[in-house]
Amino acid sequence: MAGSVTGKAMRQVYGETLVDLGKKYQNLVVLDADVSGSTRSCVFAEVFPERFFNVGIAEMNMAAMSAGLSTVGFVPFINTFACFTVLRCADPIRSLIAYTNLNVKVVGTYSGLSDSFDGASHHATMDINFFRALPNFLVLSPSDGPETSRAVEAVFLHKGPVYLRLHRNELPETSDYAKNRFEIGKGIVLRDGKDVTLIATGFMVHRALAAADTLASQGISARVVNIHTIKPIDKDLIVKCASETRGIVTAEEHSITGGLGSAVAEVLAANRPAPVAFVGVENTFTETGDYESLLEKYGLTAHNIVEKAKKIVK
Amino acid sequence: MSLNEDRKVFLRGLCGKFRNTLIDILYKAQSGHPGGSLSATEIITSLYFEKMNIDPKRPLWEERDRFILGKGHGAPMLYINLAERGFFPVEDLQHLRQFGCHLQGHPCAKDTPGVELSTGPLGLGLSAGAGMALGAKTGKKNFYVYVLMGDGEIQEGIIWEAAMAASKFKLDNLIGILDHNGVQLDGTVNEVMPLGNVRAKWEAFGWKVLEADGHDVGAVCDAVDSAKSIKGCPVIIIAKTVKGKGVSFMEGKNGWHGKAIGPDDYKAAKAELAGGK
Numbered sequence: 001m002a003g004s005v006t007g008k009a010m011r012q013v014y015g016e017t018l019v020d021l022g023k024k025y026q027n028l029v030v031l032d033a034d035v036s037g038s039t040r041s042c043v044f045a046e047v048f049p050e051r052f053f054n055v056g057i058a059e060m061n062m063a064a065m066s067a068g069l070s071t072v073g074f075v076p077f078i079n080t081f082a083c084f085t086v087l088r089c090a091d092p093i094r095s096l097i098a099y100t101n102l103n104v105k106v107v108g109t110y111s112g113l114s115d116s117f118d119g120a121s122h123h124a125t126m127d128i129n130f131f132r133a134l135p136n137f138l139v140l141s142p143s144d145g146p147e148t149s150r151a152v153e154a155v156f157l158h159k160g161p162v163y164l165r166l167h168r169n170e171l172p173e174t175s176d177y178a179k180n181r182f183e184i185g186k187g188i189v190l191r192d193g194k195d196v197t198l199i200a201t202g203f204m205v206h207r208a209l210a211a212a213d214t215l216a217s218q219g220i221s222a223r224v225v226n227i228h229t230i231k232p233i234d235k236d237l238i239v240k241c242a243s244e245t246r247g248i249v250t251a252e253e254h255s256i257t258g259g260l261g262s263a264v265a266e267v268l269a270a271n272r273p274a275p276v277a278f279v280g281v282e283n284t285f286t287e288t289g290d291y292e293s294l295l296e297k298y299g300l301t302a303h304n305i306v307e308k309a310k311k312i313v314k
Numbered sequence: 315m316s317l318n319e320d321r322k323v324f325l326r327g328l329c330g331k332f333r334n335t336l337i338d339i340l341y342k343a344q345s346g347h348p349g350g351s352l353s354a355t356e357i358i359t360s361l362y363f364e365k366m367n368i369d370p371k372r373p374l375w376e377e378r379d380r381f382i383l384g385k386g387h388g389a390p391m392l393y394i395n396l397a398e399r400g401f402f403p404v405e406d407l408q409h410l411r412q413f414g415c416h417l418q419g420h421p422c423a424k425d426t427p428g429v430e431l432s433t434g435p436l437g438l439g440l441s442a443g444a445g446m447a448l449g450a451k452t453g454k455k456n457f458y459v460y461v462l463m464g465d466g467e468i469q470e471g472i473i474w475e476a477a478m479a480a481s482k483f484k485l486d487n488l489i490g491i492l493d494h495n496g497v498q499l500d501g502t503v504n505e506v507m508p509l510g511n512v513r514a515k516w517e518a519f520g521w522k523v524l525e526a527d528g529h530d531v532g533a534v535c536d537a538v539d540s541a542k543s544i545k546g547c548p549v550i551i552i553a554k555t556v557k558g559k560g561v562s563f564m565e566g567k568n569g570w571h572g573k574a575i576g577p578d579d580y581k582a583a584k585a586e587l588a589g590g591k
Contacts, residue, residue, distance in 0.1 A: 029452065053448065053483070061475035064438045068445020071423075071430065072453060073376070095435045096442055100423045 010167045011109045013145040015040030017152040018077065022048050025075070028156065031066055032079045033059045039079035039109045059088035066104045067096035075103055075156060081115065082108030082124030082165060090130065097161050098134040105155050106131075107164045111141075112203055112253030113281075113295065114168035119288040124165075125281045129258025131163035132231050138184065139231040141165040141260075143205035147175040147228055150182035158184060165202060167253075169291075172206045175226065187234035193223035196309045197241035197248045201227045201260045204251035204279070204300065211251075211305035220313055230260055238267045247275030247312035251305050256280035277308035317535045321364065325531040328363055329355050332394045333560045334587045335407065340390060341580045343411040346419070349570040350464060351391035353495040353528070353555040358388075360534040361460055362395040370400035373427045379457050380430045380446050384439025385464035385493060386420040387572065393417050393426070401428035437470030439463065440490060444480045447488035447548075458542065462491045466498030469507045474519065480548040481520030489541045490521070490550035493528060495557035499571045516550050528553030561586055 008016075022028050022044055029051045036042040036054060045052035055062045059080050066076035080088070085108040097104045108127055115122045131139045140162060142151040148166065155162045180188050190205070191212055200208035205226045212222040223245055227234065241248060248268070250261035261278035268274050281298050295301060317325075332355055340346045358381075362368070366379040383392045390410060397404045402416070409415035416425040420434030430446075433439050443461035450457055467473065480488050492512070500506050509515070513523045522544050526537035534553065541549040557571075558564030561583045575583065 051452065055475075055479050056482075058472075058475035058479070060472050061441045061444075061479055064441030064472065064476070065445035065448065065479065067431070067438075068442035068447075068459075069449045069452075070445075071380075071442075072446055072449035072455070074449055074452070091435050092438050092441070096432060096438055099432050 007170060008145050009170045010142070010145060010148050011038070011040040012043070013148045014107070014109070014152055014166055015043030017149040018044040019047050021153060021156050022051065025156065027074050028077065029053065029069060029074045030077050030079065031055060031062050033057055033062045035080055038081070039107065041077070041079040059084050060092060063089035063106070064092035064096060067092055067102050070102040070104050075105070077105045077107055079107050079109065081122060082111040082127045083122055085163065086127045086130040094134060098136050101136040101160055103159055103161065105162050105164060107166060109166040110168045111165045112167070113286055113291065113298065113300070114203065114253070116291040116294050117288055120285040123286045125255040125286070127163070127165065128230055128252070128254045128260065129262070132258060132263065136161055137231065138162045138229065139165070140184070140229050141202040142228050143202055143226055144171045144173045144175050146173060146177050147182065150177065151228060154182060154184050167203050171203060174206045174209055182228070185229045185232045185234060187237045188226045188228070189223060189237070190226050191222070191224040193221040193245065195221045195245055195313050197223040197225060197245045198251060198305055198309065199225045199227055199238070199241070199248055199260070199264055200251040201230060203253045207300070207302045208251050208305055210302035211309065214302060214306045215309055220309065222309060227260060230263055233263045233267060235267050235271065238264055239272045242268055242272045242274035247277070249277045249279060249305055249308045249312065251279040253300055254280055256282060275312045277312060279304050279308060317364065317532045322532050325360060325363060328398070329359050329531070330587065332359060332391065332398070334584070335394050336390055337561070337575065337580065337583045337587065339407050339410045341575045342408065344574045345411055346390055347387040347572045348561070348564055348575065349497065349557040349567070350385055350388045350493065350495070352559045352561060352564065353557045354385070354388045354391055354462060354493050355559065356529050356531050357462060357491055357493060357534055357553055358391050358395050360531050361538070362399050364535050365538045366460070367457065370428065373401060377455060377457050380443070380459045382431045382439040382443045382459065382461045383421055383433055384461050385436065385467050386433030386439070388462070389419070389421050392421060392429070396426070396428040399428070402426065436464070436467040437472040441472055441476035444476050444483070444485055444488055447480070447485040448483050450487050451483070451485065457487065459488050460491060461488070462493060464498070465492055465494045465496060465503050465509060465512070466506070468492065468509065477516065477519040477521065484546055485548045486545050488548045489538065490548065492550060492552045493555050494552050495555040497557040497566060497568045497571070499568060501568050512552060520547055522547055522549045524549060524551045526551055526553050528555035529559055
């Protein structure tokens, strides 16, 4: 599999980055709804107890309180499982935070199926589509630790609401920031190719790189693009890829309805129609199991990306 | 110190004037919510013209008191107070709910100067108000946050999430006011979803409870003073009110929650309000 690992879960990198930012910025406050050990907001809580607020198991109240905090000059980061950001916090996120463009950062951890054993109730496959549809919100979805720390800082510095989608686990390092620069809204070409483009976000980025390896061994040159910002999406880069390769495969650990694939297809339909295929969770609920078995069953694999890419190239 | 008689007369005069304006602008808009605006008239007017520390010339002044209309459908009475207090031209009221006017059907903080929070979906106001009060404590600022709730509104679950949090964080700079008119959209509160012992519920959540006649400006102002003197916990003032207060055929009628005013009703309401009720 592509990329090395640092031994730190993405959520741990997030918690540590919050501490770094908290030292620099007195107006950063953090809220959690009784899952701070899971979200790793507890790392911030240990260092800055006076700027950490645990509201108990009341996610909706957490979101609405953060709106109030932001109106008096604080920059709240609110934390819960990715599925609950939309299912439990939707009203205050839309009616208070998005509507009035409040400077609140919503952080959803355990994205996709990464909380695998907790089952479909805790899997997040309909969060990207919700936040994409909210005016004023940005949607960020980093793919590894180094990208997460850069994303968290960029999210803080951006004036306005952001949804930051984080994975539960440690992910292979693929973002290559020795070579690349993190900029909100700018996708990154991780590998060049001329036959087909694989556009992935979050967890699926390293799977796309693995798929490109397989395709290369079969004589197909695949370009791999990391989209860490799903909204605003990097329209220019997507159009360029559609022009320079024969088609696009999108890959995301999310429903194929309304997520990254939809965002890419909207750009293509409006600007440069091109063949596009979607890797993601189909119109189905998921289930309990070990992570790899779930990824296999629901098609979130390098193999699935390879098969869809080959159909486009054929 | 209790409100002196001159101030009471002044505030009562304003309330009469504002009720008249309310009927005018709702008649013109042919939509909007008369019942809950009329029941909240004395409460909102007492806050904006007597109790709150605000400066319309500096609507974003950091130390200002904040008012949140949790029951966002009472927007017309809030708008009348903001306009008459100088946050925006009184003339704007004539364009309430019209395309192109900043006076949205429900309060929008983005568009209207003086509106502290966008409300409409019920229950969010107390929670956001708790966030503001927590922000004041954390940032060591001395202002009060007033949240006006409807009694139907407190059927929302988030009210009680917020009530718990305000108590945990000892938000004695948060003052809730319950516009307890006993009527909601589908009927009386007792018919639709009884609240039981309202005082005991708030006390059980760690709040200090005060009661006042919500149509007596002196009683409302006195209750606010008492609330500010209480330290260490949030306070709610249960204000007994009448939905549609001041227009006899609207009083206590759920049908006037959000009904457009017809020509005959308009004439009757205006005649009654001109009589100084």
